Amino acid sequence: MRGVKPFSLLLFLPLTLITACGTKNQDSSQITLRALNWAADLEVMAEQTIADRFSERHPGVRVIVESIVSNYGEKLATAIASGAPPDVFLLDSPDIPAFVERGLVLDLSPYTERVGYDPGQVFPQVLDVFARDRRLFAYPKGCTPMVIYYNGALFEKLGVPEPPSDGWTWDEFLETARAVSRTRDAEDGNEIYAVDFPRQLYQWIPWVWSAGGDILDPSGRQTVGHLNSEATVRTFEFLTSWVTRWHMAPVQFLRGGDAMRVGRFYLGRQAMLHSGHWLLPRLLHYTERGDIRVGVAPIPHRPGSEPQNVLYASGWAVPTNVRHKRLAVELAAFLAGEEAQRLRAEVHLEIPAFRSLALELADRDTLGLTRDFLRQVERARVPWGAVVMDFHEIEELSFDIMDRHLLQGDNLNAAATDVAIEIDRVRSR
Secondary structure, eight states: OTTTOOSOOGGGOOTTTOOOOOOOOOOTTOEEEEEEEOOOHHHHHHHHHHHHHHHHHSTTEEEEEEEOOSSHHHHHHHHHHTTOOOSEEEEEGGGHHHHHHTTOBOOOGGGTTTTTOOGGGBOHHHHHHHEETTEEOOEEEEEEEOEEEEEHHHHHHHTOOOOOSSOOBHHHHHHHHHHHOBSSOTTTOOOBBSOOOOOSHHHHHHHHHTTTOOSSOTTSOOOTTTTTSHHHHHHHHHHHHHHHTSOOSOOOOOTTOOTTHHHHHHTTSBSEEEEOGGGHHHHHHHHHHTSOOEEEEOOOBOTTSOOOEEEEEEEEEOBTTOSSHHHHHHHHHHHTSHHHHHHHHTTTSSEESBHHHHHHHHHHOTTOHHHHHHHHHHTEEOOGGGTSTTHHHHHHHHHHHHHHHHHHOOOHHHHHHHHHHHHHHHHTO
16 A cells, blocks of 8 residues: 555554664574564554564564665565565555566465464455465555545535445436535635545546446456546546536646645545545544544446445565565564554554454444445455556556646547557557
């Protein structure tokens, strides 16, 4: 889930997770293991707390949690290739193809029984992200689908029924979005937008799937005929109409996305917001303050098509050239195990990979948000980035489709066809 989270969400970590990471005295007989991730400072502290519990069960073993916050995949691959790998590392969905095909990551399936890790506890959809045939290249840590958050307090203020939690069509979404969108609020004259524009591929891909379209053929090799298919182009037409026809979503052209969208949502200037579970800790904080009343709705589907979602996940992996292989595999299993997932669940940053734990959390969630998320996990698919090498090239080139239409008025079918041809050309090199 790296590269999608727009904000360090662990400002609201429970005190039970934040403990001092004091340096232990290390003698010559002590083994030091390194666990690498891309976390911000406070999350590193939380992960260190979990890692210290592993050390307590393994006398003579010290675990140090380290973080690389930029160019994570590239720096990690370099460390492994140079012979100085971490003992375990957090594997993100888009990095899986490169690490697997280049032989940089260990197949953990032969060790699962010995280390007491039960893949049967994991959501099948999550396990599929890291599995290839009978091989398993990471023990899943957590996951999230994409959802549409909404501010129930704003809906109530505007006298508009809240979105359904079980499913809705494009037509129903458009009716709701137009009802909450106000060019000028009657009370203070400020604009109220219905929703943010999903400009990045990770945001709009579930809209395409829920329209019966796709961006690649089932093998993941061919773009032409799929990125420019009728269903996919219809999705681009629907999304851009929010800006060009209905004027209910702002649009900007920064690669990093709309920096103001979250702020607008908190301030009651935007009724709905595209995001994943990683934003929930901050949303709950503002809900507790009474600023908003957060709700969760699924991605709408095109009439006649089945609703679908995308599943972003991360998991703990072990490099193939790791020095302490036995201990490293045991550490990966521990970091992905029930005890660790229970500790992380207090933060609400992600959905636990273990289905039983996720259902337990849903039963305790008085707001019902966890149950709403779990409905989407059941509908979710493995992201293309988890199976297609160098998927970032597809993501980068795909910006041109809707940008050309919004900036230059280009025909969307023509733009999608041009981009599809270019993607196939680039990937054939």
